[in-house]
Amino acid sequence: MLDLDTQLKNPVWYSLNETHKKFRVEYDGVQFYDQEVCTFGAFFDEAKTTNASKQYSNTTDSFFFVSENKTPVVDETKIALEKKVDGCQMVLNELSDVLITEDIVLLSDEYIDEVYDLVWLVMPGYYRRRTFELGNYYGIFKDGKLVSLTGQRMQTNLFVEVSAVITHPDYTRRGLAKQLIAHTTKEILKENKQPILHTNKGNLAIPLYKKLGYELTRDMNWWLYRKL
Template identity: 75%
Template sequence: MIDLEEQLKNPVWYSLKETHKNFAVELNGVQFYNPDVCTFGSFFDESKTAKAADEYVKTSDHFFFVSADQTPVIDETKVIFEKKIDGCQMVLNTLPDVSITENIVLLDKSFMDEIYDLVWLVMPGYYKKRTFEMGKYFGIFKNGKLVSITGQRMQTNHLIEVSAVVTHPEYTRQGLAKQLIAHTTKEILRENKTPILHTNKGNPAIALYEKLGYELTRDMNWWLYRKK
C-alpha cells in the first residue's frame, strides 16, 4: 500500500486509484476525473501528458493538470495553456478546540443545485454539479437559505481533502466558515484519515486554516488548459 507521504505528493492520482476509481478516465498512462464530476488530471511522466490532453479535451473544453513540481507537456496545436495557479497544500497537525454554535447540516443530493449556485456566486468558474458526488457536504442555513458550506473533494485510503469553503457575501465575518471547517475536519478524523486542503498562495484564508491546525507542507499547482 502506498503510504500517506507519497499520496500527498500526487493526491489526484491516488484518489483516482483508490476512493474515486469509479470516476477515473485513464488516457496514455495519465489519470483524469470524469469531466462531468471534476476536470482534474494527474501524471508521473510528463512525456505522456500531450497525447492524453489531446484526447481528454475532446470531452471537456477546459481542464487542469495538478502537480507539485512537474510541468505538463502539451500539443499547442490542439490545447491552449491559459494560466498556472500557484497553489499550496496544507495538512492538519492538531485541531484545536472550536466552539460549534451553529446548526451544521449534512447536505443530501436534494441540495445539489443550491450548493452549485452558492459556489458559482462566490467562486465562479470550475465547480460542477456532480462534484457533489466526490464526498460529504455540510451547510449552515439562515432563514431557510443555504448561506455557508464546506465539502470534501479528493480522497484516498489515507486522506480526505476539505474543499468548497464558501460563504454567501451577506453572511461573511460571522465565523461560519471556521465552524464548518472544524466540523468537516472532525468528520474526516472520525474516519481515521488525514485532513488536507489546497489553496492558492497568498490567500488570506491561510491564516484561518493555520489557526485551525493546518500547516503548509508543499506547493501544489494547477495548470489550466482549454481546447483550441
C-alpha cells in the same frame, strides 16, 4: 498500501486509484476525473501528457493538470495554457478547539442545486453539479437558505481533502466558515484519515487555516488548459 506522504505528493492520482476509482478516465498512463464530476488530471511522466490531454479535451473545453513540481507538455496548436495557479498543500497537525454554535447540516442530494448555485456565486468557473458526488458536504442555513458550506473532494484510504469553503457575501465575517472547516475536519478524523486542504499561495484564508491547526507542507500547482 503506499504511505501517506507518497500519496500526498500526487493526490489526484491516488484518489483516482482508490476512493474515486469509479470516476477515473485514463489515456496512455495519464489519469483524469470524468469531466462531468471534476476536470482534474494527474500524471507521473510528463512526456505522456501531450497525447492524453488531446484525447481528454475531446470531452471538455477546459481542464487542470495538478502536480507538485512537474510541468505538463501539451500540443500548443490544440490546447492553450489559460493560467497556472501557484498553489500549496496544507495538512492538519492538530485541530484547535472551535466552539460550534451553528446548526451544521449534512447536505443530501436534494441540495445539489443550492450547493451549485452558491459555489458559482462566490467562486464561478470550475465546480460541476456532479462534484457533489466526491464526498460529504455540510452547510449552514440562514433565513431559509443555504449561506455557507464546505465539502470533501480528493480522498483515499489515508486522507480526505477539505474543499469548497464557501460563504455567501451577505453572511461573511460571522465565523461560519471557521465552524464548517472544524466540523468537516472532525468528521474526517472520525474515519481515522488525515485531513488536508489545498489553496493558492497568498490566499487570505491561510491564516485561518493555520489557526485551525493546518500547516503548509508543499507546493501543489494547477495548470488550467483550454481547448482552442
